[in-house]
Amino acid sequence: MTERIDPELAAAIEMARRLSRRRFLTRAGLGAGALAMAPGLLTACGSDDKQPSGSDSSGGKGDKKLSISNWTAYIDQDDNGNFNAAGTTIADFQEQTGIAVTYKEDFNDNDEYFNKTLSPILGKGKTLAADIFIPTYWMAARVVGLDWVEELLLDEIPNHKNLEDNYLDLAWNPGATKHMPWQGGATGIAWNPKKTGGDLKSINDLYDPKYKGQVTFLTELRDTVGLTMFGEGTDPSSANLDDINAAADKIEKATKDGQILKFTGNEYLRSLENGDIAACIAWSGDIAQLNPELGIKFAIPEEGGMQWFDTMLVPKGAANQVAAARWMNFVYDPENAARISEYVQFMSPVKGVKEALLAKGGDAAALAENPLIFPDEQTTARLKVFGELSQDDEIAVQSRFNDITG
Template sequence: MKKLLSALFAISLVIVGLFAIQRYLVAKENAAAGTSGSGSKVLNIYNWGDYIDPSLLTKFTKETGYRINYETFDSNEDMYAKVKQGGTSYDIVVPSDYMVEKMRREKILLPINRKKFKGFKYYDKRFLNKSFDPGNKYSIPYFWGTLGIVYNDKFVKRSEVESWDQLWSSKFRDKILLVDSARDDFAFSLISMGKSVNDKRPADVQAAKAKLDALMPNVKAILDDEIVMYMVQEEAPIGITWSGEASEMIAENKHLHYVIPKEGSNIWFDNLAIPKTAKHFKAIYKFLNFMSEPKNAAQNAEYVEYSTPNKGAIKILPKSVTGDQQFYPSNKTLKNLHVYSDLGQKWTQIYNDLFLEFKMTSR
């Protein structure tokens, strides 16, 4: 019996030794792979759904050997909450403008290393150094767009929707679709009153809510992504939405067009950023530089069909795309567009509560 126990003990020591050797070899292999922090040659990306050409991910892996773990989110708030919790080690996230401001203020983002990222030279200066990230210390512009009006020329003339105020016309009773977004619907109401999209004055915000209430007889529905299908299928002649969704609609129905009202509107930016959870820094900068190469940025823009801030990519894209002022507006129009700021928890809640009250009055 003692001999048997001694033999079993000796075997267990051998097994433990083999596991120790295996761990050493894996660690050595990971170190040789040149990754930082997590010990595996991977890159963890957290992005909006269907917001990158999948073939570019394949190309990146083929060129660099880094395997990509790719997850998607539905809103800035969902992404923020998951990164804030810190349970998952994402290397790259894609927050919108106001969320970059919030995350950098809360020290959830890491600064961009200018020695490792060489791509800023490819970007149009008009889309850099914005208020949400002065000097682009924490973010790289990915795509951009606007908030505007989609109309169907079978039922509406362009001259009837060139101003936000025209939406309140009685001729549009039960004819308008609104995107389900407190910030965006309050934005056009505030702009129609000559106010800032970032207004925090109680009287102004209440007045904007009252004006939205006055619009309700003209509102057919308040929708999420379904607004694309509804407009394409001509369920309504007018929709308020983002330029990216407008481009999808127009591609499916030749009678649809997009207008940025003359009073101005919101210009939004989605951005590449590095969260504090990041670990694979060598892979991160390889990817950021890869996506900033004009040929790759152009390919991505053709797939996503949103406006690219990459001036090198613009030179490659067809003139039929970059010359379309619906989605690449003139400098005159751009100067009249406004970026959202982070309203802070208090005012974000006020806007959301008032918007919920507005929606509850819908039929």
């Protein structure tokens, strides 16, 4: 039964994802950290098992071709959706390096990509068709932990120095020698003032019985549980199992009580627009792109908000590792990164993008002043990344969460 529906569902996810990417900000007032990603990113690294080798293991040093798997609407393209039309990032890269790029928007969902592509192929020691794929940080940590990636050829990436400092201290890959972040974003709360009759401040406002049955949460474990942990006064970046379970208890109770109507992916946007819900957990940029006449508001809760980023990895045995490195070097040039930022309007992990946008003037300069792309320090200080879970804990927590979300 599922096979019959699957392609359609995948298409819907892609459509939703595309919407969300496209919708991402331009207006809106609020913040989240581009220049300085959350302090949470800086969390205790402790581990010192740096493995300088790895790139010499297997795989090719190809520098003529490059295949990239990315999320939809995550790079600049022309109005017809051509990634390599003249003047786009990919076209310029091909021109400057002579490397032919195959760019696919076939990364729809972290778990799905892992279970359908990564595990059956890399897990069997076979080689992936893609030279670069771009999972979310927690999936990247899992894949790096499984040793399914190559060390980056840093000699080919002088622009690695432009990586925001916060990314250099991640526990799962100190020094960022195996991944380079693509874009980041933040998760907070959104509400419809016509339904709530006032502004929300705290994540606990979503648990207010006033809004019983008019609240949706996200199916994304780290966003929903992480924000609830903030509300409980615990630290989502610590990944303490007791704290996670306490938050899960709270979510479970709210679900049984009928407080939480449902758990959604991007569909929550339709519910907000249609007036079916009063408030929800939401991704920042989505809300900024809604029709302003609807009056939907978004904020990082006073207790704190969740931060996330998607990051580029080179799978084990990838054929074109030199080309992959050159690509990373290219998109870490502030000018090139600014062009991508201008289109996708996420938080760039590349130093100097704000200056590059300001230098461009016009709309681009306005973007540089957008607090959702370049948030102030106060906002940045309130954002945290969900802590890293061990494999067993992750499965246990995910399984419990799945039971709660129905």
